[in-house]
Amino acid sequence: MSTATHAGFSLLANLPALQVVVPMVAAPICTFLRFRNGPWAFALLVSAAVFWIAVTLLQQVLTHGVISYEMGGWAPPIGIEYRIDEINAFVLLIVSGISLVALPYALRSVEREVPQDKHHLFYAAWLLCLCGMLGITITGDAFNIFVFLEISSLSTYMLIASGRDPRALTAAFQYLVLGTLGATFILIGVGLLYIMTGTLNIIDLADRLGPVSDTTSVRAAAAFLIVGIALKFALFPAHFWLPNGYAYSPSAVAVFLSATATKVSVYVLLRFEFTVFGGIEAFDDLHFARLLLPFAIAAFLVGSIAAIFQTDLKRLLAWSSIAQIGYMALGIGLGTPDGLTAGIVHMFNHALTKGALFMAAGAMFLSIGSTRITNLAGVGKTMPFTTLAFVLAGFSLIGVPTTSGFISKWYLVLAALQHGNAGYFLAGLVLFSSILAVIYIWRIVEVAYFREPAGGAVVKEAPLSMLLPLWALTLGCYFFGLETHYSVDIARQAAESLLGIAR
């Protein structure tokens, strides 16, 4: 697809650029909107536009195949290429969709948790974060990934620290230190690859790496990249920033980040591991992907066990996120088409599920003023709709049949079983970890339904602007659990295209 410099401006031909440029330009405009709810309405409008672009792009990719967009009319590999195939079109859809659903929810949550005079900056940071994540996903240029990664990270630090809880400040600082280490590791890895090949374009890199692949520099580049990306997606043992970051940030931020930020980093891992390093024979001996397996297993065991012992609902959900990241890494680590499909489907399903759970937790925070589990006694009676949605989304987290969580675990177990005896062991561990999930979700159910409310302060049901997005995501968990046609088919195509470029 050519740029439209000579043929006049064509909207459809320039959608890949607009996907990133619209939120990027909108962010500074947002800082000028100081009237009540103005920044929020503007951010919502921009999110809707961005979501429409993502849907259109996915349709174009599914019907016409890969889209290659030349930034500024410079042909790749010299110019920066935006390259959209099944996998990143899918991730674009997840990120922009979650932003669109989370923003209506954010209105009341942010009103309560962020000082009124900071709202325009809060939504500007939100849009920048959205822009960064979309940019990471859409670009076909390794250095560009680093730049967008830092755009999204810097705005994430702001979003986490924007609440009233002083513990959010230290959480944001901790994340800043680890996030900068991770991003700089990625920068070193990209630099070493550039030194060895003289190119930054991802497709071109994959082509040119062959002759120099058996060198220390390229192996070091791979190591730096994987460690850097693992820091960004909080794979065990690099997960320390995540629980505090999600638990003490404003509720809407926890919803947005838990459903998108780690997914985008998982995508970057897929991109480097399969598109760039996938076709290299020198790496086949290393069983590159399998290096992830021990960390993935440790992540879902440690995450699930730690979640059981938390005293705060948001921290419990954050630890559960670490476990879910472990499942995704397990699917990727298996390295088979089925394993990858499971990992990619779980990205989507976990975005729905964890988004819904954090929304329910945020709604409880709004009404009760705390998410400590002892304070949630009787919340099933005082906030019936929120709690019911929490329980239903909790089923999806556990992996009860008819939910989307079941679909991803089903494919994960199937993929594991293809690996003989070790596979039975892996499948057993996944099932064991699911039982742990039953325990920590049951702790909340027990407190919410079988204990009497404390009385005194009147607890009201959450406002409709929070309930609607919450129920939309919860019903989404069930819709994509019963109608697997969309999510699984797209994920399978994405997995095959990742492995197809590789082999």
Add this chain to the structure above:
Amino acid sequence: MQWLGQFNYYVFAILMMAGIYIAMSRGNLVKKVVGLNIFQASVFLLYISSGKIWGGTAPILTDGLDRDISNPLPHVLILTAIVVGIATTSIALALIVRIKEAYDTVEEDEIAEAETLYEQELVEIDAARMNDARVDGA
């Protein structure tokens, strides 16, 4: 004497490890930021060194390509990374200012103590609220 030709890369490795060590081991938040800066600066050195050739000049084409020229691309890339480094440092320092306002210290262990106290306070406030509710009910 080949190692002397790779002098820049040795310095890169040493600075990188020194930077990471400072960022991880120091308890003072400002020193952590200094460590991060050293770490990031080491990467600038890696990129800039890779573009330079001995005897190479600036890539300005006057009369054909008759001389060796340095590769300008890594230098341009690293300009972006320098900007990112400045942005990171300023956000980190802004966070430190607010942490100092909230806890009156920038030492990690003292902040941890203050946070434990803050959490205990929250628990006590909740307990008091529960008690009040019970008295009201009775």
